[in-house]
Amino acid sequence: MxxxxxxxxxxxxxxxxxxxxxxxxxxxxxxxxxxxxxxxxxxxxxxxxxxxxxxxxxxxxxxxxxxxxxxxxxxxxxxxxxxxxxxxxxxxxxxxxxxxxxxxxxxxxxxxxxxxxxxxxxxxxxxxxxxxxxxxxxxxxxxxxxxxxxxxxxxxxxxxxxxxxxxxxxxxxxxxxxxxxxxxxxxxxxxxxxxxxxxxxxxxxxxxxxxxxxxxxxxxxxxxxxxxxxxxxxxxxxxxxxxxxxxxxxxxxxxxIVNIKLEMMVDHPPPPVASVLRPFVPDPPEKTKLGFDHIYMIGLARRPDRRRRMLLAFDELGIDAETVDAVDGRQLNDSALAELGVAMLRDYRDPINDRRLTFGEIGCFLSHHRVWSDMVAHGYERIIVFEDDLRFASYFHYRLERLMAEVDALNLDWDLIYLGRKIMRTDEEWVAGAQRLVHPSYTYWTLAYALTRRGAEKLLKEEPLGKMIAVDEYLPIMFGQHPNTGWAAQFSGAGSLLAYSASPLLVTPIKYTGEPGYVSDTEDAGTIGAELEGTCSVDGCPTPAN
Structure with a gap:
């Protein structure tokens, strides 16, 4: 019973x-x-x-x-x-x-x-x-x-x-x-x-x-x-x-119930509703840009499951976002990158895995770079960028509203605000007078962030495709928190980006490394060949793996 x-x-x-x-x-x-x-x-x-x-x-x-x-x-x-x-x-x-x-x-x-x-x-x-x-x-x-x-x-x-x-x-x-x-x-x-x-x-x-x-x-x-x-x-x-x-x-x-449905859709289909009960389910909220000029969602076309989940989440949250096909690292090769004018930063090696960039990481950088360029071309003043492998914090819409209200109340001069990231240090300083904003230290991931046109212009001005590193290494260089001063010295605008972070974060990854179902489209990919490392140090380029 x-x-x-x-x-x-x-x-x-x-x-x-x-x-x-x-x-x-x-x-x-x-x-x-x-x-x-x-x-x-x-x-x-x-x-x-x-x-x-x-x-x-x-x-x-x-x-x-x-x-x-x-x-x-x-x-x-x-x-x-x-x-x-x-x-x-x-x-x-x-x-x-x-x-x-x-x-x-x-x-x-x-x-x-x-x-x-x-x-x-x-x-x-x-x-x-x-x-x-x-x-x-x-x-x-x-x-x-x-x-x-x-x-x-x-x-x-x-x-x-x-x-x-x-x-x-x-x-x-x-x-x-x-x-x-x-x-x-x-x-x-x-x-x-x-x-x-x-x-x-x-x-x-x-x-x-x-x-x-x-x-x-x-x-x-x-x-x-x-x-x-x-x-x-x-x-x-x-x-x-x-x-x-x-x-x-x-x-x-x-x-x-929205929180529950969003969490359910991380690993399961959305909850079904019997036909006799559908009249009792309210219409989705009217979609808005959440007070921003535009919202982008970057995702690989070959990941329809992730895209479908994000679009359903946008329906639940009332988010009007443009879907941007990410540059797929699987479609890149050394010759294609040479045609795009992509060259690696001198002496760059991944700090954790001691390797060159993967094609997936290059595709990720190119995807964000294209969004920055599109923002400037359209004259948008403030945007949000989402990646498709995130999960929204509970009450996301209202947390974001309160966050931006605090930004406005403080009259904060900002270029970038992280909404989701990998926090590398726990002793980050609070912004003076703030309850929801901190000064980010060296940070990984670009799950979601708000960006101003001035911030996009600073990021583009460095012409980073010609001295490419992973995008989540590039951003800390630009806001002056990267520990590798040698890399930072190769960017004239290093430290000029005015960056902040939501605290607590408004989005997190759908899966963490090691969890069942975790897949990385940036790390689980081949690395570039040495012929693209035209700016290697005088000691020579590492020999490519066979």
Whole structure:
């Protein structure tokens, strides 16, 4: 039996209900127990529409959709207030659902929150196959919050542990015994010990813990019944939002579902929506240039998966961007570069790998160079440049707005602002009077940045194609933070670029080196031949590899 309590979950329900209808599990073997009340949104209407379509397919359906209850209980100050009355009602409803599951001799009962977005249709089968008495798939959020505790203190509340970070960060994988799980919990009722499970403190053999907390009481009942709780993280099972807290408002849930969808699309297709629920999904936001003159997105044409994901992300965020085909390093060779007038910087070797530039790195530089040139040709004053291998931070649109408002309030004279990069030092200085801006030190990556026309003109004036290095080496030279003074000395404008960085960053890579699915189109490519290194030192050019 699947249990779902619903209150003010309109942003999530088109996706959570669709995932129920698409579960890889026979519907004739599933019972549903659904209750919804005290809504300020269209949650009840959504449930009614979905049930009208799918109710006949399930073994049994118990659904109470209370459309006459007031938006707030008498002791609630807001719809997100966890008042005593709210706890009391939730405890009763969950206990009633557990009793109903026992009454129909259900083998399992699955308590599933209405805002949990699961990534795979097979998740119920996967949980059953884990053969645990009480099990939850680990769910991610846009922070460090999840649906389990790895520690509980003597007062039965959360205790920070090292193990939590290891499990949540997937530093170790498997199923782990934990003191508490919630939000997406499968309970094996075939075990006779499950008779001791309860949400009601007074029913505990040894009544301990807070008087009104359904989650903690259930965890204590499992402990007293000898039923271990487990959280499992072998797969990327799904996501959940961080619960709202006062003074936040319900409207933030519309932002949270966008965060979840963006994260889901990093490794999975966008969440589907059943046809009967599509009328409840709002239209995408109107696209804008976010207060800039133009936005570019650089991506390889042979990476349609990345491009498709970025275009879907732009739809969700309301970003009007021009797609720019990156120069593909696979299509370059020494002769083509000679025709373009590309020559390597004297004495350049990659600082980490001790090698020449790869064709992928050259293609990356050429791609950014073309964007800078296009910006100047069109007379754009301020642009944003995105690469296609990034993931957006939560609430990206609003973080960017606040960042640029701070730039304007400080009357900051700037050429470039990093929105995403690899930070090489942790002691970077804050910009005076700023809360979101730092002075960047030596920095890698060009995931995303804002650029002024003056900044583009400075970058182009150096004619860097004739003394090329990796683009993320070139930028630190131009803002005076590169440790190799010999390279910097070959650029007359070194140190002239006025560069800053968002802090915290607004984008990060979709994958880091070593993570499953990591691919580099710049590093995993052949290196140039020595014939292009026409400016090698008097000691001679390194011999090309055979």
């Amino acid at each position: 699947i249990v779902m309590l619903v209150r003010n979950k309109e942003p999530y329900l088109p996706y959570t209900l669709t995932q129920l209808s698409e579960l890889d599990y026979p519907k004739e073997r599933l019972a549903l127990w659904i209750h919804s009340d005290h809504n300020e949104d269209r949650s009840a209407e959504l449930l009614a529409a979905w049930l009208a379509e799918y109710r006949p397919l399930y073994r049994s359906v118990h659904a109470v959709l209370n459309t006459t209850s007031p938006p707030l209980r008498p002791d609630e100050s807001s719809a997100i207030d966890m008042s005593e009355g709210r706890y009391r009602d939730v405890i009763k409803l969950k206990e009633d659902a557990l009793t109903a599951a026992r009454r129909i001799w259900a083998d399992f009962v699955w308590f599933l929150d209405a805002d949990v977005i699961l990534h795979e249709a097979a998740v119920l089968r996967q949980l059953i196959e884990m053969r645990k008495p009480v099990v939850a798939p680990m769910l991610r959020t846009h922070g460090a919050y999840s649906n389990f505790w790895a520690g509980m203190d003597d007062n039965f509340y959360y205790r920070r542990t090292e193990e939590y970070g290891q499990i949540y960060g997937s530093k170790k994988r498997g199923c782990f015994s934990v003191p508490m799980v919630h939000s997406c919990v499968l309970v094996n009722l075939l075990s006779t010990r499950s008779d001791g499970l309860t949400f009601v403190r007074e029913k505990l053999p040894a009544p301990i813990g807070p008087t009104s907390d359904d989650v903690i009481t259930f965890a204590l009942s499992a402990r007293q019944a000898g039923m271990e709780m487990h959280v499992c993280n072998q797969r990327d099972f799904g996501q959940m939002p961080i619960p709202l807290r006062s003074p936040e408002v319900l409207g933030k849930e519309w932002l949270n």
